[in-house]
Amino acid sequence: MVKDVQIENAGKVFGFGGPKPFTALEDVDLQVKAGEFLSLLGPSGCGKSTLLRMVAGLEKPTSGSVAVGGGEVKTGFDNIGLVFQKPNLLPWLSVLDNVLYPARVKSRKLVKTYRSRAEELLEQVGLSHVANQMPDSLSGGMQQRAAIARGLVMDPDILLMDEPFSALDAMTREDLQFELVRLHQETGKTFIFVTHGISEAIFLSSTIAVMSSFPGRISNVLDVEFGYPRALDMLSTPHAHDLDETIRSIIYGPRT
C-alpha cells in the first residue's frame, strides 16, 4: 500500500527540561501525498535528518504530530524502508542476506518467502551477479544500490532516504539518481529524500520542501513541474533555473 504523511505543528527539542535544551525543529507543517517524491532540502543543521527520523519513528516529536497513512508513527509496526547516508550493510551477511535482513527480523520463514523478491530487486539495481558476495568486496555505489534494494524489500508504504548519495563520487551519483527516479516510477511509492544538493532535489522530486535553520522550519514548499521520466537537459530549462534561484534566495537571502 502507498501511504501519505501528515506532519502537523511538529517540534523537536533535544534535552527537553534539561539545562541546555536545543530546538531542532519548530512548528513543522508538511503534507506528503501518497506516491509523491518529496525532497527535504536545506543547509546542514536545519533538522532535515531529524524530521526524517521522526517519520521513521526513530525520534518522537516533543510537540505536534507525525502520522503515516492517518495513524501515528510506531517504530517497527509501520512498514517503512530507510536508506542511510552510508550504505550501512551488515559485513557478516552476503549482499542477498543483507537485502533480506528486514524479512529475517520478522521471522526466519519470511526469508524464504521474500527470497525471490529480493533477487528481483537486486536484478533491478544491477547487482544479481554479486548477490552472494560479501558487502566489503563491493564499491560504494554498489553497496548503496544494495541498501536501496533492502529499503524496498518488504514492499514498504514509504521509502525514506537520508542523503544517500552524498558519500558517492559525482558519476556514480548521477547513475543512481536516474535509477532512483526509475524505481520511483516503477514502484509508485511515496519517497522522501533528504539532501543538501539543489540540482539533485530539482532533478529527482515532484515537490521540494525547503528548510531553514535555528530553529529548523519548513520555509517553502515548491512544486517541480517536470514530468517523469526525467532527463538531464531539464536542469538547463528556465523552470529549473527559476527554482534554483528561488531556493537559493530562501536559503541564503540576497547574495552579491
Place this chain on the structure above:
Amino acid sequence: MSIRPILLPIISLSVLILIWELCTWAFSIPAYLLPAPSAISVAGWKIAGAFPLHIWTTLYTVLAGFLVSVLIAIPLGIAISINKVASEAVYPLLIFANAIPVIAIAPIIVVMFGTGIESRLVINFLVCFFPIMVATATGILDTPKDYLDLSRTTGASFLTEMLTIRMPHAAPFIFSGLKIGMTLSVIGAVVGEFITSQRGLGYLIVSATTNFDLPQAMASVIVLALMSVILYLTVQYIQRIWLPWSIKANAMN
C-alpha cells in the same frame, strides 16, 4: 601467499640461536647459568619420552580452564553490557578480582580447593575470564548506531537485535578476547602447576630448577611456548573459518 613472512623469522631465529651458541662457547658460560642451545636440545631429547604425559596434563588444565572461563565470561559480558544496574553493581568487583595478582592468591586457593584439578581450574579462571568478558561487553556496546536504527525500523525485538546485530558485531571483539584469554590460560595453568601439581610442564620446570638442571628447564619452557603458540593459532584459525569477514587482508593476523 609470499614465502617471505615465513622465511624471515626463521632466518632471524637461526641467527639468534647461533649468536647464543657462540657466546656461551666463547665466554665459557656454565650450563647452570645459561645453557647453550645445543645443550638444551640434548636435554630435551633425553626427556622426550616423558613429554607427552606432561604436555597432556598441562593442556587439559589449559583447555578445561579456558572452557570454564568462556562459558562464564561471555554471558557475564553480555549481562553487564545490556544492563546498566548489573554493570554498576558487578563491574567494580570484577575489576578488583582481576587486580589481585594470581600468584598471590594461588596458595590460598589451594588451601580452599585442595591440591586437585579444582584449584588449578579456579586459578586458571581468575587469569583468563577478564579479557574475554571485557571484549564481549566492549563489542556489544560498540555496535554502530546506524545498525541499531536499521533493526529498530525493521521492527526487531530486543532478542532479535541481540542475535542478528549486536552479537555478530561483537564476535570479532570476542575473538580478540579469546586469543588473549588462551595465552593467559597457559600462564594460569603453569602457575597452578608450580604450586600444587606433580605433573605437567610447570611441574617439570620447577623440578628441573631445584636440581639446577637448566637445560631441562629451558627445554620444557620451549615446549610450553610452542604449545601456547599453537593454541593461539588454533583460535585464530577458528575465527578465520567461522568469521572470514572479520579478518581484513592487511591486518596483523
